[in-house]
Amino acid sequence: MAKSIKEIAQELNVSKSTVSLVINHKAQQARISKDLERRVLDYVAKVGYKPNSLAKSLATGRSNTIGLIVENIGDSFFGPFALYVEELLRKKNYHVLYSSTLGDPQNAQDIIDFMLEKKVEGILLAPTVNLDEHQRKILENKVPLVVFDRNSPEVATHYVHIDNGDSSRKACSYLQSIGCENFGLITIDSDQPQMLARKEAYLKFCEETGMKARILQLPYRRLRQKGIAAVRSWVSKNMDLDGLFFTTNYLCILGLKSLRTEGGEHFNFPLFSFDDHELFDILNPKISCIQQPLEPLAKTCVKVLLKEIDRGITSPKEYVISTNLIKR
């Protein structure tokens, strides 16, 4: 069905080398006559030759594929992010081998092994916890690695991310500017660095402004079962609250559910979320938030990774993308 270079060569009575050179636009440098070049080109077009990219990759060592590893391709952050990445890479003639780890290090292991076997030319990774060894392994294999969204402080990699502390600070100032004098923070009981940074910035803000800090840490593991009740009871114990700052969008949604009365009316103070959500623009009251700009994030990741692939691995750098404050 699909013809090989060998067959084409035989049918044209020339050598495989000739055909290969012509196809790869090296006819000139290899002094193939214009005449023969045309003949090959025409024939190749006529039979609709498609190179076997496995063989090609084996010979050249280039797979034209990069790996994208996220926690869950189905979620509202990684899905659209992946789309941007794909678009950007398509323009550079690269394609994406993606995988979701679902937070399971064993999955991550399998995925990375598979990608290394497939000889991806670089990997874009949003690490979940306990992926230090995995990252080291990638680097040991001399495969360029760019980490985004989160990182492991223990392992030195290129790292593209937003400034969590600064963004959190902006959020606090905004709440203050719209009249909140006693707003609390609802976060998650987890030591993900980005969550810690968001909390720290809130604490610093309190210190500076003299506002009393009130923090609720929800359990990461049994959030769905315990979260709603926890928020409800905490809020009712802190009746002087006049605003809430959630450190991520799913917490904010959970908060919404918690604070709605049976009748359907809502609480009567502003909510603010870190990370946007389709919901926030539709609900009433609308919810302001810090928005991570997906496109710049994706652009930077791709640019840095391609540079590494092109010029060889360089010493790790950080790239900080600034966030938007969406007022609603």
Add this chain to the structure above:
Amino acid sequence: MAKSIKEIAQELNVSKSTVSLVINHKAQQARISKDLERRVLDYVAKVGYKPNSLAKSLATGRSNTIGLIVENIGDSFFGPFALYVEELLRKKNYHVLYSSTLGDPQNAQDIIDFMLEKKVEGILLAPTVNLDEHQRKILENKVPLVVFDRNSPEVATHYVHIDNGDSSRKACSYLQSIGCENFGLITIDSDQPQMLARKEAYLKFCEETGMKARILQLPYRRLRQKGIAAVRSWVSKNMDLDGLFFTTNYLCILGLKSLRTEGGEHFNFPLFSFDDHELFDILNPKISCIQQPLEPLAKTCVKVLLKEIDRGITSPKEYVISTNLIKR
């Protein structure tokens, strides 16, 4: 860095064949002594040998990769769907090469060419318009193809989908059962077969029950700009409406925006959506819907595709997945 079979063979003073056979668990059938087998196995484990899957694929003709082509991996249907597919395939030791066409046939062309070059063993495709030729090309290349969600009536392929007509009918009956005697349909001005089927079923329902049919067709191309106003004016011209049936979830969301008054109160009749959405469970009033069961859908797609890969291409069949009616 990464050792090859050749190097391992040299270091052990045996032939490449021996190493290869042992690695592939063919030691017994090739009468390699238990002793040597152990020696090879141990050494291979010790140096952490990882096969080069490009070479492997070239030799065996199997890439252990399947292609998944959707319109937009970032959306709330395809994203989670892709996750299921990935999970299911992981168990069978397959991986996914995915791509989003964004509805552009040229993109689709590039993607398919790339996948064929990569020697994917099968393709899972949710076709957008004008992809008939593309599908034929895949089949000509003897690559198993399973089409889902939508299909092109012009080209015969395995086709996994829900029963749009029947589901739409269920929706109508449900609205009737909760007291709606004059509900309208809001759909999109496009000839996608699934949309047509949903509309037809509504019309048939009207005919059978004697209900007056009222249909608003929104413009596919300039939906965002024109949609909200169009819904608003149409509803106000049809004051006797007592329910709305949206043929897809983004239309329903658009409807929500349209029908909300400035004060934040809602219209006072039931809304029903085809396709579920995270929102519908959270909003007040909650919105009932027809839900496409992603997991069974993904399972069937994967099962059918793997069977084709295993046993060779068979004559096209249809697989209908039944939907759920979610009452809220």
Add this chain to the structure above:
DNA sequence: TATCTTTACTAATACGTTTTAGTAGAAATA
């Protein structure tokens, strides 16, 4: 002891490409 079997391997070829060194013949130089 000559022949057949079995055991335990290995040599060789193939997969489809890229790439480099080589070469036959023509043309130019001395």
Add this chain to the structure above:
DNA sequence: TATTTCTACTAAAACGTATTAGTAAAGATA
């Protein structure tokens, strides 16, 4: 005319694996 240079190619090796036919040595059979 003998040597060098150039032209237009091609042969061969390499990438890393899988697979099949083959083989030497040992053991079994007659």
